[in-house]
Structures are given as structure tokens and as C-alpha cells.
Amino acid sequence: MSKKVLITRIIPSLAYELLTQAGFEVSVWEGVGAMTQTQLMERAQQVNALISLGSNKIDSQFFNACGHLDIIAQFAVGYDNIDVAEATKRGIPVGNTPDVLSDATADVAFGLMIAVSRKMFYLHNTIAKGEWKQFEPLKNLGIELHGKTLGIFGMGRIGLVMAQRCKGAYNMKIIYNNRGRNEEAEKRFGAQWVSFDELLEQSDVLSVHSVLSDETRGLFNKSAFAKMKRSAIFINTSRGGVHHEQDLIEALQTQTIWGAGLDVTNPEPMHATNPLLSMPNVAVLPHIGSATVEARDGMARLAAENIIEFYKTGNVPYCVNPEVLKR
Ligand code: GLV
Numbered sequence: 394m395s396k397k398v399l400i401t402r403i404i405p406s407l408a409y410e411l412l413t414q415a416g417f418e419v420s421v422w423e424g425v426g427a428m429t430q431t432q433l434m435e436r437a438q439q440v441n442a443l444i445s446l447g448s449n450k451i452d453s454q455f456f457n458a459c460g461h462l463d464i465i466a467q468f469a470v471g472y473d474n475i476d477v478a479e480a481t482k483r484g485i486p487v488g489n490t491p492d493v494l495s496d497a498t499a500d501v502a503f504g505l506m507i508a509v510s511r512k513m514f515y516l517h518n519t520i521a522k523g524e525w526k527q528f529e530p531l532k533n534l535g536i537e538l539h540g541k542t543l544g545i546f547g548m549g550r551i552g553l554v555m556a557q558r559c560k561g562a563y564n565m566k567i568i569y570n571n572r573g574r575n576e577e578a579e580k581r582f583g584a585q586w587v588s589f590d591e592l593l594e595q596s597d598v599l600s601v602h603s604v605l606s607d608e609t610r611g612l613f614n615k616s617a618f619a620k621m622k623r624s625a626i627f628i629n630t631s632r633g634g635v636h637h638e639q640d641l642i643e644a645l646q647t648q649t650i651w652g653a654g655l656d657v658t659n660p661e662p663m664h665a666t667n668p669l670l671s672m673p674n675v676a677v678l679p680h681i682g683s684a685t686v687e688a689r690d691g692m693a694r695l696a697a698e699n700i701i702e703f704y705k706t707g708n709v710p711y712c713v714n715p716e717v718l719k720r
Contacts, residue, residue: 396416396441396442396704397419397439397442398412398419398443398444398700399421399436399437399439399442399443400444401433401443401444401445401446401449402421402428402448403421403423404444404692404696405690405692406693407690407693407697408444408468408693408696409421411697415697415701417442427446427448427449433449434455434458437455438458438459438461441461441463442462442463442464442466442703442704443462444466444467444697445465445466445467445468445474445475447469447471451474451475451476452479453479455476456483460483462485463485463703463704464485464488464703464709465480466487466699466700467488467490467696468692468696469683470490470491470683471489471632472489473604473606473632473634475487480714481714485717486709486715488695488700488703488709488711488712489712489713490692490696490711491550491711492691493688493692493694494683494688494692495550495553495554497682497683497684498551498630498682498683499551499555499558500558501630501656501682502551502555502602502630502656503555503558503562505630505654505655505656505676506538506628508676509626509628509653509675509676510536510537510652511535512533512535512673513676514675514677515671515674515676538559538565539564540563540564541563541565541566542565542566542567542568542597543556543566543567543568543596543600544587544592544593544595544596544600545567545568545569545602546569546599546600546601546602547601547602547609548570548571548602549575549602549603551602551630551631552571552602553575553577553578555600555602556569556578556584560582567584568584568585568586568592568595568596569585569586570586570587570588570591571586574586590620593617593621594621596621597624597625598625598628599625599628601627601628601629601630601631601635602630602631603635604631604632605634605635609634611637613636613637614640615637615640615644618640619649621644621649621650622650623648623650624651626652626653626654627644627653628654628655629654629657630656631657632657633657633660633661635657636655636659637659638658638669641653642667645669646668651674652674652675653674653676654675654676654677655675655677656678656679656680657680657682658680661679695711698710699712
């Protein structure tokens, strides 16, 4: 009998095509927006495997109802919505979709950095409001990036591409803080590992590319911002939970730091009245890091391949808890 897969949101059709060609019976949640928790559990109870999204809460309550699942293939590189420890306890592999979205996400971090350094989003809005009257010799001044220091928090695949962009475009000095050393970044870009405090103190641009975990939740808070340069730009394209949003607002209002670019906010969606949206040195995007045709197709392909390969060979090509796989 063919295995059943539920895709919890409409994603690029490639996932559906690859799975059906491989003989799976695929159903797709076609409702507007994310499934409710009840809908998710009810539908997941009827299948063998799941393609999940970040908006699905795959927690212990979910596992109590759906502990029968063979595999969960997340359509994202991040998986902080999934209780991986619980999945591991139950022997359920969790797949994700790295690499295919690294260029797209690093582009958003790089673009936000430039947009903030030149106040682009804010100035765009002033034109729309009819406020552009004349050339202003002393107004609208930004800061240049050439030769500045880029600090990367979380030197993984996306951080590495951001480092490459910044080295190539602006010959920036690269420093980074990560649990382990990243030899590739050190060899290719002369990146230097520094302590977390050194990262805060020395970065002209500090770009966050880490996972959201118990160690990183709320890490960029009042005391972290206080250690940063007054001229520093804070960029976050990972997860909104890594920064404390009220502390960030205050750091910008008190000019403790110079600017911020966010593709992820806390909460999401950001409320339209959030003061960050009207600050000159701030640029905010609605979590579009991986939103390119190429990246989303790649994510659909990897999510499908994680499931197909698992049933074929017992291996999951991109698995975040490989210890559950049979050797
Ligand atoms: C997007 O945020 C992802 O984790 O892939």
C-alpha cells in the first residue's frame, strides 16, 4: 500500500510531483493560511509522513496525537517550531532544507545592510508622502560600508555567504562568533573567531545567522545592545526570537546603536503600528529570506527527497537528528 504524505500548506508543486511520481499518496492542506493545531493533528493522524512549515507547532502535544509518523520533513532550514528532542525520543527523523536558500537569505541580509546604511526604506516612504522637496546637502546622510567590520553571529551556511558578499563588495573585515570554529570562513575570508562580547564591541555591522534555541533566545537584549558601537547596524535574518524587540526599539530610540535591518520580527507578523516601521535608520521585511523561485523550488525538492530517500534506503539526506536513523 502506498504511503501517505500530508503537505501542510500549498508549496511549489515540485514536491507534490516528485512524491506522486515516487508512488506516494499526497494530500495538501489548501485552506487559507496555516492549519489550526486541531486541523493539523486530525489530518496528520491519517498519514505516514508530513511536510511541515515553520507555522506548524510540532510540540509534545502534537507527538502525543501523532507519534505514529515515520518522518517529518520541514519545508525550511530552521526547525525551532519542532520539538526535535521529543521526535528523537520517539525515533522520528526530522528533515530540513539547508543550502538551497543560503544565497537568497544572505541576499536579504546584504540588502538590508545597504538599505539601512542609506536609510532607503524610510526615504522611499518620504517620497510617497510628498515630502521630497529639494536636494539636501546636509540631510539624509547615511554611512559607508567599505572597509568596515562585519560581525557574524552564527557562522553556518548562510553566514558564510553573507561574509562572501561583504568581503567581495566592501572588503569588510570579518569577525564571527559561533559555537565551533569555521575553518572555511577563516581560510576564504580571513574571518576571525571572537568572543560574544568582542563581537558586540567590534562590529560595525552585526548580522545574525544563528538558530533560535534556548541559548540564543533573547540574546540580543538591552545589555547586548549597550555593548555595541553607537554607529553599529544590527541585522537579523534568522529568527525574531533571537533579539528582544522592545530592547531593540529602545536601543534605536536612545541612539545606543545606529540602525537595524530585520527580515524576522518578534512577534510575526509585526504590527503595523510598531515604531520600528517609522524610524529612518530601520528597514523591515516580512520574513522573505528564502522567497525566491529558485530557493522555494529547491526547498520543495529537498523536502520531497528527504521523504522519498527515507522510505527507499532508511537515510534522510538532510536530517537534524541523524541519531535516529538506522545505520
Ligand atoms: C526560513 O525561515 C527557514 O528557516 O527556512
